[in-house]
Amino acid sequence: MRRPQRRPAPRRRSRIPLRLWRLPGIWASHHLQGAVASLGRLMRTPLPTLMTVAVIGMALALPGGLYALTRNLSLLSTGWEQTAGLSLFLRTDMAEAQAAGLADALRARPEVAEVRLIGPDDALVELREAGAGFADAIGLLGENPLPWVLALQPTADVNAPDALERLREELAGLAEVDLARLDTQWMRRFQAVVDLIRQGVLILGAGLALAVLLVIGNTIRLEIENRRGEIEIMELVGATPAFIRRPFLYAGAWYGLLGGLAAWVLIAVGLLLLQGPVTRLAALYHAQFPLAGLGPLALLALLGGSALLGLLGSWISVNRHLAAIEPH
Amino acid sequence: MIRFEHVTKRYPESGDAIADVSFELAAGEMAFLTGHSGAGKSTLLRLIGLLERPTRGLVTVRGRNLGRLPMRRVPLHRREVGMIFQDHRLLPDRTVFDNVALPLVVSGLGHKEIGRRVRAALDQVGLLRKERSFPVTLSSGEQQRVGIARAVVGRPPLVLADEPTGNLDPDLSREIMGLFERFNQVGVTVLIASHDLALIATLPYRTFTLGAGRLTRDTGPRS
Ligand SMILES: Nc1ncnc2c1ncn2[C@@H]1O[C@H](COP(=O)(O)OP(=O)(O)OP(=O)(O)O)[C@@H](O)[C@H]1O
Ligand SMILES: [Mg+2]
Numbered sequence: 061m062r063r064p065q066r067r068p069a070p071r072r073r074s075r076i077p078l079r080l081w082r083l084p085g086i087w088a089s090h091h092l093q094g095a096v097a098s099l100g101r102l103m104r105t106p107l108p109t110l111m112t113v114a115v116i117g118m119a120l121a122l123p124g125g126l127y128a129l130t131r132n133l134s135l136l137s138t139g140w141e142q143t144a145g146l147s148l149f150l151r152t153d154m155a156e157a158q159a160a161g162l163a164d165a166l167r168a169r170p171e172v173a174e175v176r177l178i179g180p181d182d183a184l185v186e187l188r189e190a191g192a193g194f195a196d197a198i199g200l201l202g203e204n205p206l207p208w209v210l211a212l213q214p215t216a217d218v219n220a221p222d223a224l225e226r227l228r229e230e231l232a233g234l235a236e237v238d239l240a241r242l243d244t245q246w247m248r249r250f251q252a253v254v255d256l257i258r259q260g261v262l263i264l265g266a267g268l269a270l271a272v273l274l275v276i277g278n279t280i281r282l283e284i285e286n287r288r289g290e291i292e293i294m295e296l297v298g299a300t301p302a303f304i305r306r307p308f309l310y311a312g313a314w315y316g317l318l319g320g321l322a323a324w325v326l327i328a329v330g331l332l333l334l335q336g337p338v339t340r341l342a343a344l345y346h347a348q349f350p351l352a353g354l355g356p357l358a359l360l361a362l363l364g365g366s367a368l369l370g371l372l373g374s375w376i377s378v379n380r381h382l383a384a385i386e387p388h
Numbered sequence: 389m390i391r392f393e394h395v396t397k398r399y400p401e402s403g404d405a406i407a408d409v410s411f412e413l414a415a416g417e418m419a420f421l422t423g424h425s426g427a428g429k430s431t432l433l434r435l436i437g438l439l440e441r442p443t444r445g446l447v448t449v450r451g452r453n454l455g456r457l458p459m460r461r462v463p464l465h466r467r468e469v470g471m472i473f474q475d476h477r478l479l480p481d482r483t484v485f486d487n488v489a490l491p492l493v494v495s496g497l498g499h500k501e502i503g504r505r506v507r508a509a510l511d512q513v514g515l516l517r518k519e520r521s522f523p524v525t526l527s528s529g530e531q532q533r534v535g536i537a538r539a540v541v542g543r544p545p546l547v548l549a550d551e552p553t554g555n556l557d558p559d560l561s562r563e564i565m566g567l568f569e570r571f572n573q574v575g576v577t578v579l580i581a582s583h584d585l586a587l588i589a590t591l592p593y594r595t596f597t598l599g600a601g602r603l604t605r606d607t608g609p610r611s
Pocket of ligand 1: 399400401402404405423424425426427428429430431432
C-alpha cells in the first residue's frame with residue numbers, strides 16, 4: 061500500500077524504528093489513557109453516574125453485609141467454644157464419695173477451671189423439669205438408674221477444639237468414667253444456622269449479581285444510544301469496532317468498581333451503627349465484641365468481582381447494540 | 389484509482405439508485421459528478437467509501453475489490469478515503485480542533501503528531517483561528533471547511549465530496565473549489581458531486597453526468 065508521493069516533507073514517523081520492547085508499555089499507556097478518559101466522562105455527568113453507582117452499591121451491599129454478619133457469628137461462636145464444657149458420666153456403681161473424690165482430683169489439674177457435681181437425684185429432677193416423658197418411666201423402675209455426672213469447665217487456654225477433644229479422650233480413659241461427652245451439640249446447631257445463612261448469601265449474591273449485570277448493561281445501552289451520532293461519525297472516519305467499544309467497556313468496569321466501593325462504604329457504615337448496641341449487649345455478659353468488617357480478602361473479591369460484573373454487563377450490551385449502528 | 393464495472397445498487401424500497409455504471413478514474417485525477425436530484429450521485433460516492441456495498445458489478449478502489457473486502461478491513465479503507473458530506477456531519481459537542489483530529493485519534497496517532505497535522509489542515513482551509521470554537525458558532529461555509537479539513541487531515545490518497553458548495557454563495561463556492569484544486573495539485577485524487585453546473589463549466593475538469601442511475605455522459609480524462 062504505497063501512497064503517492066504528494067509532498068516532499070519527510071515522513072518522520074516511518075523513520076523512527078519501531079522498538080518491539082516498547083510495545084507493551086505503549087499498549088499499557090493506551091489502556092491507562094482510555095481508562096482515565098472514560099472515568100473523566102463519567103465524572104462529567106455526576107448525578108446520573110452517582111445514581112447508577114448507588115443502585116449497584118445497594119445491590120452489592122446486601123449480600124456483602126450478610127456475609128459480614130456470618131463472619132461475626134462465626135467469630136462469636138469461636139468465643140463460645142472457649143466456654144464449652146465436658147460432661148463426665150461416671151459408672152453407675154460409683155457412690156457419692158468416689159464422685160466427690162474424683163471431682164477434687166480433677167479440680168487440681170491445671171487445664172480444669174471448675175467441676176460441678178450432679179447427683180442422680182438432681183439429674184432426675186432436671187429431666188422431669190425438662191418435661192422429658194421417659195422420666196416417669198424411670199420412676200417406674202423404683203430405683204434411680206442415673207449415674208453421677210461431673211460437669212467440667214476447662215480453662216480458657218484449652219480452647220482449641222482439638223485440645224478439648226484430647227482432654228475428653230484422656231478423661232474417658234479413667235476407670236471411674238463410663239462416658240465423656242463434649243457439650244457442643246448446640247454449637248453445632250448454631251454452626252448449621254450460620255452455614256444456612258452463608259448459603260443464602262450465595263444465592264442472594266447470585267441473584268443480585270444478575271441484577272447488577274442488567275443495571276450496567278442497560279446504562280451502557282442508554283449511553284450507546286446517546287452517542288449514536290458520534291459512533292456513526294467515528295465509523296465514517298475509520299474507527300475499528302474495538303476502538304469504539306473500548307470506552308464503553310471501561311465505563312462498565314468503572315460503574316462496577318465504584319458500585320463495589322459504594323457497597324463497601326455502606327457495609328462499613330452499617331457495622332459502625334451496629335457497634336454501639338452490640339457493645340452494650342456484650343457488656344451485659346461482661347464481654348467485649350468488636351464487630352469485624354469484610355476482611356481484606358472479601359473486600360478484594362467484592363471490588364474485583366464488581367468490576368468484572370461491570371465489564372461483563374457492558375460487554376454484553378456493547379455486543380448487542382453497537383453492531384446495529386452503521387454509518388449512513 | 390477507482391474503477392466501476394457494470395455496477396448496480398438496488399435499494400429494496402426504491403429500486404435501482406445506480407444501474408449498470410462503468411467508468412474509471414485514474415490516480416491524481418480530479419473530476420465532477422453531476423445529475424438531477426435523486427440521480428444517484430450520493431449513492432455512487434457511498435459505494436466508493438464503503439458506506440454501501442454494490443448489489444451487482446465490481447467496485448475497485450486502489451486495486452481492492454470492495455465487494456469482497458472483509459468487514460475487518462473496512463475501517464482501514466475508510467481511513468484512505470476522505471469523505472465530505474453535504475450536511476457536514478460534525479460533532480456538535482466537540483471543538484473544531486477535536487472534530488478535525490478525529491480521524492487521527494481513531495488511527496492511534498500520538499498527541500504531538502495530531503496537533504501538528506490538525507493545525508496544518510486547519511491552516512490549509514483558513515480556520516486556524518477557530519480551532520477552539522464549536523461547530524454551531526460557525527457559518528455554514530466555515531463548517532463545510534471544517535469537514536474538508538477533517539477529510540484531508542489523514543492525508544488520504546482519495547477525497548470524495550458530496551455537494552461541498554451546496555448552499556454557499558458563488559465567491560465562497562469558488563474558494564472551496566480552489567481548495568480541492570490545491571489538494572489535487574499535490575497528487576490527491578478528487579471526485580466531487582455537485583449541482584453547480586455554472587461553476588463546473590468554468591473549471592477544466594472531467595465531468596460525469598448521471599441520469600436516473602445511469603451514466604449518461606463522461607467528458608473523458610483531461611488531456
Ligand atoms: N438509504 C436508502 N434507502 C432507500 N433508497 C435510497 C437510499 N438512499 C438513496 N435512495 C434512493 O436512491 C436514489 C438515488 O439517491 P441519491 O441520494 O444517490 O441521489 P442524489 O443524486 O445524491 O440526489 P441529490 O442531488 O438530491 O442529493 C433516490 O431515488 C433515493 O430515493
Ligand atoms: Mg445526494
